[in-house]
Amino acid sequence: MVEKKEIITKLLNGEMKLHEIEKYTENVGEALNIRREFAEKLSNTSLENLSKYSLDMEEAMKRNIENPIGAVQIPVGLAGPLHINGEHADGEFYVPLATSEGALVASVNRGCSVIKASGGATVRIIGDKMTRAPVIKAKSVADAVEIKNWIDKNFMELKKAAEVTTRHGKLVRIDPIVVVGKYVYPRFVFTTGDSMGMNMVTIATEAALNLLTHKTGAHVIALSGNFCVDKKPSTLNFIEGRGKSVVAEVVVPKEIVNKKLKTTPEAILEVNIAKNLVGSAISGSMGFNAHYANMIGAVFLATGQDEAHIVEGSLGITTAEEVDGDLYFSVTLPDMPIATIGGGTRLETARECLEIMDVAGNGKVGKFAEIIAGTVLAGELSLMGALAAGHLARAHKELGRG
Incomplete structure (x- = not known):
């Protein structure tokens, strides 16, 4: 020794x-x-x-780690109760948030209070997929089109080859298939159960490509051609979705807006248009929202999600309307890759945080997705209220961000 x-x-x-x-x-x-x-x-x-x-x-x-030297510690706060009226999450939940940003937990907590007083947030999952998109090089554009057509015509063979590698992953389609010069970019779209599934779909796609190259002689340049799109902001993911795509909404009575947010529905509507819509448009931002990344990041870090996917979770659109004097408010998150099994969810602290929400293990990822969307709704609503009331700087000063 x-x-x-x-x-x-x-x-x-x-x-x-x-x-x-x-x-x-x-x-x-x-x-x-x-x-x-x-x-x-x-x-x-x-x-x-x-x-x-x-x-x-x-x-x-x-x-989970190579060459370890220890572990970092991030404070974890609890926000809630968050009242969710979902298909998978129905009731009140307390949400652990790992962050060092003073005022964030307090802000989400205020949003939870507003949502509860308004009868809860309605949340629905509108999409569920994980993607991997290789890049293939053909001899010519004519050959590229032939490869594209072969993929279209032989989907069931490719599906069978892919699904041999996994018990939980299902190849549901290969679409879109984009040809650029001699390059072909097929986007393999899977469902992956309670796992986030990035490793699962990578292995399955490789198996399908082995069949493709055997049958067509196509040359695979890379298993990932950045058309997936993984761990980057993307208009494709914004439109097509990736991971869980979720919408959360709440109707806040005018008197609750006045009492708890110290502002009016009209003021929040104007801030949303001027900031989240017009401001995002002139800056070229892909996130038409105030701060989804704050809540996504805090939940992801607490529960052992892949932190690189926070950039995907930051995509989304906040909408606000005045309806019969009340405030309709919603968040749409098209790209939220999450898991309740595998990966970092295996770590002891992550599992404990998942268990606080009763979302650890198999059969819980839909519930988890709805709780996250409700948490984003609470944080977004609270910040928009603070901006409309002119309270943002004061809150940060009082809670340690001065």
Whole structure:
């Protein structure tokens, strides 16, 4: 067994790589401590707080992390009760939000209060899909069109090949199939159950492509051609949807707008038009909303979702109308890749946060999607009310963001 001091010296001298430490140690914990001590010596910094955590790092290393040195801590606040009238989530829920932004939990909490006083938020899932889109290179545009036509005509064969790789994934269509010069971009669209499914559909798409190349001789340039579109803002995802596509709405009586938001339906409507619609349009923004990313990010970090998908969850449109003197308010989230099993949901803290909402495990992803959409509705409504009333700066100053 190599001594710790010798391992650290070799790391500092570049004679050993970080991932090789486990070869010379008895367990994951010992390797982790050596790796952290190396980082301390390298940076001349104490990493005392990174060393404090309750996660099972040996288990996490199987699927969630490489070269671990510890864990970061983000404060988790609780907002609620959030009253949801959904097809999967029906009742009142408390929502854990992981954030270091002062005023966010308080703002969402205020929105929850407004929604509850208004009889709850109506939430519906309008789409459910996960995508992978490879890029294929043909010999000519004529050959590219032939490949496109072959895909259209042999969908069932491709579906069978893809679904052999998974128990839960179902290939529902390959559409659109775009030809650009000699390149072909087919967008494989799957359902993935309670898993977010990115790995699942990647493996399944590869199996389908093996059949495609065998039958047509097509040359696959890359398994992902950025037409999926994964972990990037995209007009395609905005229109077609990705992950769960969800709409949440509430009708807030005029007196509740006055009492709880300290403003009027007319003022919120004007702010929404001027800020979320016109302001977003002139800036070229793909998110016609005030701050979906705040709520999406806080829920994702608390519950072990893929944080890179926060950029997708930030897409969406907020609408506001005056109806018989009351305020109609809605949020539309077309692109929300989430899971209640697999990935980061396996981590102990993530599972606990999912269990607070009773959405951990199989059969719960629809409920989770509706709760997230309701949370976004609450946060968006509260911020729009604060802007309309002129209270935004004061709230941040009082709650630690001055």
